[in-house]
């Protein structure tokens with residue numbers, strides 16, 4: 001599991017630790033780890049040109065102390081101090097003593113074999129200031145290592161309000177910051193290295209499941225299992241106009257761990273033709289027979305409202321997607337109140353904007369994509385439901401405040417019907433008995449992996465290719 005903590009949590013853990021340590025200890029730990037990663041990125045340290053961009057806080061201090069270590073190993077280090085009068089005194093002295101020198105020449109940024117971005121870390125506020133902002137655009141030939149956080153990225157959210165430095169590698173201290181794991185910030189962070197500095201941290205508000213975590217969540221049939229005990233998932237999807245969405249949602253559901261898939265809707269003939277193992281009826285969720293979780297909405301067309309209401313009237317968990325989300329946005333959060341079982345919403349950015357409108361907030365898909373964590377949390381709190389917000393990083397937020405992020409996906413997943421496969425898959429995991437947060441985050445992980453398997457080594461995929469690759473994705477975790 002990767003854990004990410006907020007700036008406030010890091011600050012209070014740092015204060016508690018520092019109370020018992022000599023001053024500067026943590027900065028030396030951070031600088032040592034940072035210098036080691038930098039050294040590993042250079043073909044050889046001796047003679048390499050290193051440029052430090054140093055702001056006036058401790059982030060600049062880390063960068064200067066790390067650069068001093070590189071200078072002692074023979075690197076030719078220059079430091080560009082954004083506010084020379086306020087530069088970190090100890091760090092600058094160490095660098096000068098090691099043979100580094102200050103420069104005001106911006107070409108040093110372009111020439112360097114390695115640039116250290118120590119402009120601003122967890123103390124950054126608002127968009128980069130004028131002295132720092134141009135470095136977001138300047139050309140460079142060397143690698144850029146962000147110290148703790150790429151400057152310009154909000155560490156708590158991954159929001160990028162203006163220019164930001166695009167790193168090849170980020171070396172973060174003590175814990176990951178949510179902004180390193182969530183787009184758009186994650187795209188600026190590059191490869192993230194964590195350097196432990198001994199912080200004692202509380203439970204993480206944001207997590208990223210790793211392979212072993214997902215493998216441990218996935219259901220495994222026991223000796224006594226049968227198709228009913230494994231869980232039956234109901235899929236209410238598709239319409240005369242959009243029969244394909246039903247076929248795809250069922251394809252995802254069939255490979256999501258449930259023992260059987262029950263389908264209801266107007267695409268029964270198409271579903272059975274493609275997936276003969278499906279149990280079908282046209283009667284709607286109220287009369288479709290027993291299931292342990294419902295998936296409603298993909299390709300739902302004009303039936304979406306009735307189907308949503310019927311599914312919500314059952315006593316089992318319900319996954320609401322696509323057209324049913326549009327209906328839910330219209331009905332507002334009161335439609336979910338008083339349910340005995342949880343609800344999982346799976347919007348893409350456009351649907352999330354509609355759901356926010358249902359909470360009285362006027363926004364659009366672009367704004368949602370720039371504020372993923374905030375949006376998912378707002379929807380989870382407002383609707384009292386778990387929310388899986390789809391996109392280049394998928395964010396899952398629980399109404400209890402916990403959040404998980406997933407980045408196993410690939411841009412090849414942006415293909416029509418890919419979301420239908422995901423909703424069937426996540427619904428199937430719900431039917432096996434996983435809690436919505438676990439079902440959603442495991443589904444996002446598997447869906448992303450399947451996308452990579454299907455698209456490898458890099459070619460367009462269809463949603464059916466993706467569904468077929470779920471088996472390989474699952475098997476790769478089980479190994």
Ligand SMILES: NC(=O)C1=CN([C@@H]2O[C@H](COP(=O)(O)OP(=O)(O)OC[C@H]3O[C@@H](n4cnc5c(N)ncnc54)[C@H](OP(=O)(O)O)[C@@H]3O)[C@@H](O)[C@H]2O)[C@@H](O)CC1
Pocket residue numbers: 010011014026027030055056057058059060062119120121122123124125126127128129132147148149173174197
């Ligand atoms: N916590 C820990 O456990 C450990 C933390 N460590 C390190 O300390 C870092 C935090 O250091 P920090 O608190 O000094 O803040 P930091 O990120 O340097 O920023 C403050 C400076 O930035 C400036 N500034 C602000 N906004 C700006 C903007 N938009 N654009 C441009 N400038 C802006 C602001 O200017 P001012 O407002 O003072 O004029 C001030 O000079 C942390 O990220 C990690 O690297 C490690 O040493 C190990 C232990």
Ligand SMILES: Nc1ncnc2c1ncn2[C@@H]1O[C@H](COP(=O)(O)OP(=O)(O)O)[C@@H](O)[C@H]1O
Pocket residue numbers: 348390391392393394409410411412413414415416417418419420421422447
């Ligand atoms: N650039 C991307 N990187 C990773 N995953 C992506 C990307 N673009 C889309 N996806 C994933 O593909 C799926 C698309 O779902 P959705 O937008 O609902 O498509 P559809 O409605 O056509 O089924 C989501 O799971 C989303 O997270």
Ligand SMILES: [K+]
Pocket residue numbers: 059117118119120121146147148149150151
């Ligand atoms: K930085």
